[in-house]
């Protein structure tokens with residue numbers, strides 16, 4: 727078991743088909759106590775309950791500092807430590823540059839970028855006290871190649887921001903034995919993508935993926951396990967591409 731006695735907080739993990747819940751499930755199988763944080767209290771509680779009794783589901787909007795801090799206080803009250811944070815919550819808006827209004831920009835950057843900062847700020851003092859910790863941030867291939875199928879340019883910007891923020895935190899907190907890394911998923915089959923791809927779109931996407939398939943949530947969960955656990959003990963500030971070769 728790679729995560730025995732570890733406490734892992736995963737945001738945006740209540741959606742049963744999402745990357746967050748797949749990661750939560752794998753982490754629980756590997757022995758971690760998992761805290762699921764998502765927008766809906768009942769959905770978070772029942773997702774955590776599906777994993778077993780030792781896990782916890784909490785409501786917090788990751789872009790709301792008060793809610794984030796209250797949730798992390800509860801986590802520390804119950805478990806006394808936090809070993810892993812997975813910053814997974816994110817939203818997309820498939821619109822083009824000239825259509826991005828202030829509200830679109832704020833909504834997308836608030837969840838991915840501000841949320842990653844606020845959650846990291848909330849757990850870092852405890853990790854620093856422990857002198858150990860691993861933060862995994864979910865970016866996107868959209869940040870690397872510019873634009874995506876579902877995201878929108880402001881989504882690319884938010885996810886590119888996550889890469890920069892993660893590297894800066896990796897540099898700052900390396901001396902405290904806290905590692906910060908990113909995953910950049912390609913096109914993964916979840917609710918974000920479900921039912922939105924025509925056969926024609928799918929074929930043209932597959933033509934650009936050397937492994938010739940879309941990703942599934944397990945592909946990302948396994949990458950999160952690598953980065954979250956001691957398997958990656960000498961890696962910090964890296965971005966692990968999970969995209970089937972889309973960028974070759």
Ligand code: NAD
Pocket residue numbers: 737738739740741743744745746763764765766786787788789814815816817818837841864865866867910911912913914915916917918919
């Ligand atoms: P999803 O929509 O299935 O799940 C996202 C979860 O985040 C949902 O449970 C939602 O309730 C939660 N959430 C949204 N806003 C929140 C907020 N403010 N506070 C707390 N929780 C919030 O999405 P997914 O496909 O599982 O994506 C997970 C992450 O991976 C996202 O950051 C997404 O941008 C990224 N990503 C996904 C893909 C893909 O192809 N699916 C590709 C690259 C990156």
